[in-house]
Amino acid sequence: MLTISADAVDQALTFPGLVETLRAAFREGAVQPVRHHHEVERPDGATSTLLLMPAWTDFHAAGTSAGGHIGVKIVTVSPDNNAIGKPAVMGLYLLLNGATGEPEALIDGQRLTQWRTACASALAAHYLAREDASRLLVVGAGALSPFLAKAHSAVRPIKTIRIWNRTPANAEKVAADLRAEGFAAEAASDLDAELGQADIVSSATITTMPLVKGALLKPGAHVDLVGGFTPTMRESDDDAITRARIYVDTRAGATKEAGDIVQPLASGVLIPEAIVADLHELARGEKQGRQGPGEITLFKSVGAALEDLAAGIAVYNALKP
Missing domain, CATH: 3.30.1780.10 (ornithine cyclodeaminase, domain 1)
Known part of the structure; x- marks a missing residue:
């Protein structure tokens, strides 16, 4: 062995x-x-x-x-x-x-886990992010954040990476490490301002209070939610759910464990039929991804065995x- x-x-x-x-x-x-x-x-x-x-x-x-x-x-x-x-x-x-x-x-x-989680998000972005997406915002500066930055950069022409974290020093450390590998990465101080500029927002936190505010997202943005893995954790608010077309990695996992999906389903903000597709359906060509350049898409990942x-x-x- x-x-x-x-x-x-x-x-x-x-x-x-x-x-x-x-x-x-x-x-x-x-x-x-x-x-x-x-x-x-x-x-x-x-x-x-x-x-x-x-x-x-x-x-x-x-x-x-x-x-x-x-x-x-x-x-x-x-x-x-x-x-x-x-x-x-x-x-x-x-x-x-x-x-x-x-x-x-x-x-x-x-x-x-870091590799497969980041690459699952990148796989979803292949179907859901604009082909010309060049500005990436990573919310959270944990161990997964540099993997998300590199994975998204592997499937889209990312030119600018911003890292935001509640502790600015942690965001700067991730950005510095990415710069050392040749990426144009900087720490961000104003999360709301960055949300309004990002082509892709990739969030990997364990917050229970939403950080990704849907009202601030620009047309054509793609939101990648990775961190919340229990029904009580939630990274995006109701505005993000109502403005976006919703996709998940697996329906069984996301509708049972992901607060970003479970809570809107419980409140009626989201109905099960509004979950457009999971990664199985996208990979098999059974459902389509992005439908137009101005559409906002949202992918929720809870991880699949x-x-x-x-x-x-x-x-x-x-x-x-």
């Missing part, structure tokens, strides 16, 4: 390559039960979240019982980790042989002896 570090994951993947891998995965499908979501109450009064995300090759759809893979990601989310200088999200990915169940690889789950499985297989295939 291979043990694959974060650095090895970086060596195994490219943003354009993983976007195409995910496109094929959503087109072909896999068996992916809705993830297990558990709240862990700790003695100090804080709460962590334990996520278990299994998936396996759809042998029936593939027409064969040979080969294939089984995978499961184990993730913990502890928001207060930031106070002690540790990432909020920790995780491991276990990849198994689909025929025998033999463990094939244990992969750094944090890095795999299929993405981890596809990315994990790609990493394993690139590194196995």
